[in-house]
Amino acid sequence: MARVLVLGLAVLDHRFWVDAWPPTGRMPARAYAEELGGQGAVAAAAVARLGGAAIFAGSLGGDPAGTRVAAFLKSYGVDLRHTQVFPGGRTPVSSIAIVPGGERFITAYPGEGLPDEPYLAPIDALDRTQAVLVDSRLPRAGAVLAAAARARGLPVVVDFDLDSPAVWALVRTATHIIADEDVAARRGGAPALLESLRADGLWGAVTLGADGVLHADGRLPAFEVTARDTTGAGDVFHGAFALALAEGRGPEACLRFGAAAAALRCESGSVPDRRAVDRLLSSR
Numbered sequence: 001m002a003r004v005l006v007l008g009l010a011v012l013d014h015r016f017w018v019d020a021w022p023p024t025g026r027m028p029a030r031a032y033a034e035e036l037g038g039q040g041a042v043a044a045a046a047v048a049r050l051g052g053a054a055i056f057a058g059s060l061g062g063d064p065a066g067t068r069v070a071a072f073l074k075s076y077g078v079d080l081r082h083t084q085v086f087p088g089g090r091t092p093v094s095s096i097a098i099v100p101g102g103e104r105f106i107t108a109y110p111g112e113g114l115p116d117e118p119y120l121a122p123i124d125a126l127d128r129t130q131a132v133l134v135d136s137r138l139p140r141a142g143a144v145l146a147a148a149a150r151a152r153g154l155p156v157v158v159d160f161d162l163d164s165p166a167v168w169a170l171v172r173t174a175t176h177i178i179a180d181e182d183v184a185a186r187r188g189g190a191p192a193l194l195e196s197l198r199a200d201g202l203w204g205a206v207t208l209g210a211d212g213v214l215h216a217d218g219r220l221p222a223f224e225v226t227a228r229d230t231t232g233a234g235d236v237f238h239g240a241f242a243l244a245l246a247e248g249r250g251p252e253a254c255l256r257f258g259a260a261a262a263a264l265r266c267e268s269g270s271v272p273d274r275r276a277v278d279r280l281l282s283s284r
Contacts, residue, residue: 003053003055004242006133007040007132008039010038010059012065012068013037014095016098021097041069042236042239043133046238047242048078049273051274057084057125057145058138060083060086061085061086061091061113061114062087065091092110092111093111096231098228098230102227102229116138120138120141126152130246131242132155133242134146134156135159136159136160155175158177159238160177171202176245180206190206198216203251212259236265241257
């Protein structure tokens with residue numbers, strides 16, 4: 001079983017399905033769910049759900065939200081031995097309004113007292129890992145972990161959705177960078193960003209939602225589904241991509257696996273299992 005070490009953000013999501021946005025006064029919700037959120041946490045859940053072994057390294061507050069996040073991760077079978085709980089900290093929480101068609105609008109509380117420091121990087125966990133995934137929310141700890149992983153010859157995937165000097169320092173320690181279209185737009189567009197990464201000797205891809213994925217060797221179209229909830233689709237994509245790398249697949253096959261997992265997440269609103277992803281891949 002391939003093992004992926006994930007360092008990143010964990011959030012407690014409160015999701016509300018509504019008929020329209022923005023709200024006008026008091027607005028009823030058609031449905032509600034409390035769910036696992038955060039780039040790293042959802043990616044780790046995806047790794048476990050898709051048949052891999054997931055280790056989540058990140059920070060939680062010693063509060064009820066942190067307890068709930070840990071419970072969600074454990075329910076997916078994610079290894080939490082490298083997750084650190086800060087008694088005085090407060091866990092990030094999001095309120096998410098989801099409209100018909102699956103588009104979502106997020107109000108995010110970033111939490112308090114949860115550091116991004118090198119000691120958060122679990123170097124000892126690399127000895128039993130086949131791939132590493134780091135999200136942009138922990139660039140300082142991520143750069144330390146990525147450098148140690150590269151020294152061991154491990155692939156390192158960076159979820160590149162924030163544009164800052166610290167994140168760019170993290171990006172340059174990686175082997176595979178998957179950026180979102182907002183970051184690409186700030187860097188002159190997806191082709192320009194990919195060229196910049198290529199010039200630095202880095203393999204890159206840019207996720208474009210319904211327009212698929214532009215990558216170093218071409219474009220991969222998106223799988224067509226009826227979206228119920230697009231929340232966390234990119235996080236599932238990154239987790240699936242990292243797992244496929246850990247299993248020894250090439251980058252384009254990893255992208256297809258990630259795109260299929262993300263499409264199913266949009267369609268159902270939940271993290272798909274391996275059988276569902278393989279079924280979608282074989283049908284297309």
